Amino acid sequence: MAVINHSIGMDIGGTNTVMGIVSHEGKVVARDAVKTKDYPILEDYVEAVSQKIEAMLCDCSLTGGDVRGLGIGAPNADCYRGTIEHAPNLPWQGEGLPLGDMFSRRLGIVVKMTNDANAAAMGEMQYGVARGMRHFIMITLGTGVGSGIVVDGQLLLGKDGFAGELGHVIVKENGRECGCGRRGCLEAYCSATGVVRTARELLLATDTPSLLRDIRPERLSSKDVYDAAMKGDALANDIFRQTFELLGKTLADFVAFSNPEAIILFGGLAKAGELVRKMTYDAMEARLMPIFRGKTKVLLSEMKDADAALLGASALV
Amino acid sequence: MAVINHSIGMDIGGTNTVMGIVSHEGKVVARDAVKTKDYPILEDYVEAVSQKIEAMLCDCSLTGGDVRGLGIGAPNADCYRGTIEHAPNLPWQGEGLPLGDMFSRRLGIVVKMTNDANAAAMGEMQYGVARGMRHFIMITLGTGVGSGIVVDGQLLLGKDGFAGELGHVIVKENGRECGCGRRGCLEAYCSATGVVRTARELLLATDTPSLLRDIRPERLSSKDVYDAAMKGDALANDIFRQTFELLGKTLADFVAFSNPEAIILFGGLAKAGELVRKMTYDAMEARLMPIFRGKTKVLLSEMKDADAALLGASALV
Numbered sequence: 255m256a257v258i259n260h261s262i263g264m265d266i267g268g269t270n271t272v273m274g275i276v277s278h279e280g281k282v283v284a285r286d287a288v289k290t291k292d293y294p295i296l297e298d299y300v301e302a303v304s305q306k307i308e309a310m311l312c313d314c315s316l317t318g319g320d321v322r323g324l325g326i327g328a329p330n331a332d333c334y335r336g337t338i339e340h341a342p343n344l345p346w347q348g349e350g351l352p353l354g355d356m357f358s359r360r361l362g363i364v365v366k367m368t369n370d371a372n373a374a375a376m377g378e379m380q381y382g383v384a385r386g387m388r389h390f391i392m393i394t395l396g397t398g399v400g401s402g403i404v405v406d407g408q409l410l411l412g413k414d415g416f417a418g419e420l421g422h423v424i425v426k427e428n429g430r431e432c433g434c435g436r437r438g439c440l441e442a443y444c445s446a447t448g449v450v451r452t453a454r455e456l457l458l459a460t461d462t463p464s465l466l467r468d469i470r471p472e473r474l475s476s477k478d479v480y481d482a483a484m485k486g487d488a489l490a491n492d493i494f495r496q497t498f499e500l501l502g503k504t505l506a507d508f509v510a511f512s513n514p515e516a517i518i519l520f521g522g523l524a525k526a527g528e529l530v531r532k533m534t535y536d537a538m539e540a541r542l543m544p545i546f547r548g549k550t551k552v553l554l555s556e557m558k559d560a561d562a563a564l565l566g567a568s569a570l571v
Numbered sequence: 572m573a574v575i576n577h578s579i580g581m582d583i584g585g586t587n588t589v590m591g592i593v594s595h596e597g598k599v600v601a602r603d604a605v606k607t608k609d610y611p612i613l614e615d616y617v618e619a620v621s622q623k624i625e626a627m628l629c630d631c632s633l634t635g636g637d638v639r640g641l642g643i644g645a646p647n648a649d650c651y652r653g654t655i656e657h658a659p660n661l662p663w664q665g666e667g668l669p670l671g672d673m674f675s676r677r678l679g680i681v682v683k684m685t686n687d688a689n690a691a692a693m694g695e696m697q698y699g700v701a702r703g704m705r706h707f708i709m710i711t712l713g714t715g716v717g718s719g720i721v722v723d724g725q726l727l728l729g730k731d732g733f734a735g736e737l738g739h740v741i742v743k744e745n746g747r748e749c750g751c752g753r754r755g756c757l758e759a760y761c762s763a764t765g766v767v768r769t770a771r772e773l774l775l776a777t778d779t780p781s782l783l784r785d786i787r788p789e790r791l792s793s794k795d796v797y798d799a800a801m802k803g804d805a806l807a808n809d810i811f812r813q814t815f816e817l818l819g820k821t822l823a824d825f826v827a828f829s830n831p832e833a834i835i836l837f838g839g840l841a842k843a844g845e846l847v848r849k850m851t852y853d854a855m856e857a858r859l860m861p862i863f864r865g866k867t868k869v870l871l872s873e874m875k876d877a878d879a880a881l882l883g884a885s886a887l888v
Contacts, residue, residue, distance in 0.1 A: 412830020513729020
């Protein structure tokens with residue numbers, strides 16, 4: 255009998271879904287993607303993704319029998335049931351969407367699911383900057399804000415598997431509307447979309463000259479804000495400062511919860527690199543209670559692009 | 572060789588220190604206390620408590636050799652080193668106060684320490700309303716606000732043993748001064764002292780007639796507020812409503828962190844019973860993100876007085 259050396263990892267994001275075939279050494283040997291929002295009907299999505307996975311397997315001269323299974327990282331995944339629940343940033347709404355079963359039936363392989371941020375945390379712990387850490391928090395700064403909390407070397411899942419929804423702690427009383435239906439969540443400010451909302455607000459509320467005024471507000475992206483900040487644009491810098499000061503302050507509360515060795519920033523916004531890391535760290539440190547000061551690192555993910563989520567998801571099976 | 576059937580539990584609070592001898596069935600067979608604030612010098616405190624412990628052992632016809640050891644629950648305890656670190660509500664300030672070693676040398680027995688709220692959580696898990704629960708959060712509402720977080724049946728300790736400082740998440744930007752040196756902590760509002768501060772503020776800020784106006788402001792206690800609320804006093808009710816709505820809202824963030832089965836309220840303020848439980852639960856439930864609604868209980872501790880802390884502390888050894 256041949257040794258089964260590969261598994262499939264999949265990262266479902268609000269914008270893109272990335273699939274990869276991962277070797278047992280932790281290398282992504284094949285990779286493909288679909289635009290999540292192109293598939294408003296769940297069945298179409300499962301079919302499109304499955305076809306891409308089959309094509310990748312074929313390119314690698316593998317079949318479904320040659321892989322350990324499919325690990326999926328997805329927002330609001332119920333890891334105990336293999337479903338997605340009320341995920342505000344995905345096109346399919348409602349409770350108990352049985353993605354695990356659907357992929358398992360379609361592909362004929364074992365499927366396990368977890369929160370996308372939990373998957374990223376697992377990837378980081380096995381292959382990234384969190385190697386050897388027993389206590390850390392992964393914060394994913396993408397379309398939304400997610401988190402994966404590791405306590406004593408294990409993912410904190412909680413009673414229903416929904417622990418680590420740190421994007422939805424409330425940071426401003428009666429603040430911005432959030433996709434979850436409430437107001438003032440961290441995600442409404444410190445995600446890529448939150449940065450764009452802050453940019454639009456500040457462009458309207460001030461007369462400050464800015465490179466961002468050359469871009470039509472509805473086309474503005476967090477990447478535009480980053481690019482402008484890198485060119486020394488004062489307004490763009492102000493947007494980043496507001497965003498990461500708020501993130502840092504909020505992280506101080508997370509430290510009071512689980513006393514981690516490090517908080518690791520991951521995802522699109524974290525690509526702004528040292529600028530973001532330092533702003534966040536300084537704001538956190540200034541806000542920590544005395545017993546925690548000087549003890550908690552803020553680090554940037556070492557995983558390339560979506561690798562952390564893919565590798566972490568693949569490690570589920 | 573005789574079977575060792577007893578251990579000693581000790582609960583160090585800002586106001587009282589309670590010591591008890593606990594049988595292996597979880598019964599407190601002897602109990603005594605000292606006023607913590609009567610001993611500004613740490614050595615005097617250790618001596619006074621040790622003498623009381625020796626007297627209790629003598630009364631029970633036991634010696635130091637007949638007990639498994641001393642378990643201590645104390646605010647800001649470093650469970651890994653047996654020290655107390657910067658505890659704002661205790662008379663002895665500073666870093667690394669070696670209470671564990673001091674008691675161990677004085678009494679000649681094994682000493683283990685943990686956060687007082689962690690000790691309460693252990694007591695509740697072994698003997699109280701959290702029996703059989705794998706995921707819960709204990710909130711202690713006394714002179715300060717503490718917490719013990721249980722994840723997968725284990726205390727969440729964190730990298731340095733300081734996890735679960737939920738009394739010091741910041742709930743009001745630039746809010747009230749807190750004993751920890753910062754502003755706006757949960758503890759500054761939802762502790763017994765927080766209730767008194769709210770009472771004094773409202774008595775000054777309003778003309779509402781109230782039974783509380785018959786008490787000199789500097790002598791007002793949270794018990795007075797409770798007694799007045801029970802008599803239908805509108806101002807006292809308003810104080811309680813403000814306090815426990817804020818607590819409930821904040822609990823919603825804690826649920827997003829660890830997805831517990833229940834949050835258990837313990838300590839002086841929790842004695843206000845169902846009034847407090849329902850206000851807190853309703854405010855929490857209204858604030859939860861949709862995936863958590865209807866899934867998290869708010870319960871009152873079943874442990875008598877300081878029993879949870881004593882039993883939990885004694886279970887450390």
